[in-house]
Amino acid sequence: MTASTPLRLIPARPEHVDAWWAMREEPASRRLMPLEPASRESLLKRLAESSSNLGDPKATSFRWMVEWEDRLIGTVSARELSRFHGRVEVGYMLHSAYHGRGLGTRAVAAVVARLFDWPFLHRVWLTTAVDNHASQGVARKLGFSLEGVMRGHYLIEGRRKDQQVWGLVRPEWEARREQLAPLLEGTLGPE
């Protein structure tokens, strides 16, 4: 059922601010992500500063919304792009009603695949809390390796947590890409 229903990555726009806000406010997100307090205005500013056009030579921060069964169910970002070093960081979040159905893996796979279309890109990386097993599951499925742990790097709901750093370098992605092709079927975008 899940695999055959198209999943779309669409450009994040100001009108998506409330959907994004709502996902950030969910207990499942607050418990697992190092979300600093943010106002609706600051999220709008971040949306305005993000691009969704991978062909924009000046953009360093990108965001897409994930649409599935005509609903906005999540968001995926790529930020801190360095064209010089050939690296970018990805982030992702789904509405909790859609967790655990393989949708997060599909959405992040689609973005990572498009990021590696940049010929200069060598490395995609991400961070996650040490107890965020779903996020680690996404990273592992896409071929990322656990590279290290920063102790006590996050303050989440008043408690210190270790932060894991995961990375995927181009030769690993190229070795993995064919195996991941079925995951990308039925996934549209990002353009």
Ligand SMILES: CC(C)(COP(=O)(O)OP(=O)(O)OC[C@H]1O[C@@H](n2cnc3c(N)ncnc32)[C@H](O)[C@@H]1OP(=O)(O)O)[C@@H](O)C(=O)NCCC(=O)NCCS
């Ligand atoms: C992280 C997140 C995007 C993952 O998306 P998802 O659709 O729930 O994950 P998937 O269903 O694609 O699962 C990916 C893998 O992780 C595993 N997994 C999923 N949830 C898990 C859990 N709670 N515990 C352990 N493993 C889990 C899955 O089994 C799957 O591996 P498998 O196919 O080998 O079985 C989603 O759970 C989420 O938005 N969480 C809250 C926000 C967040 O933590 N964002 C990431 C910050 S780093």
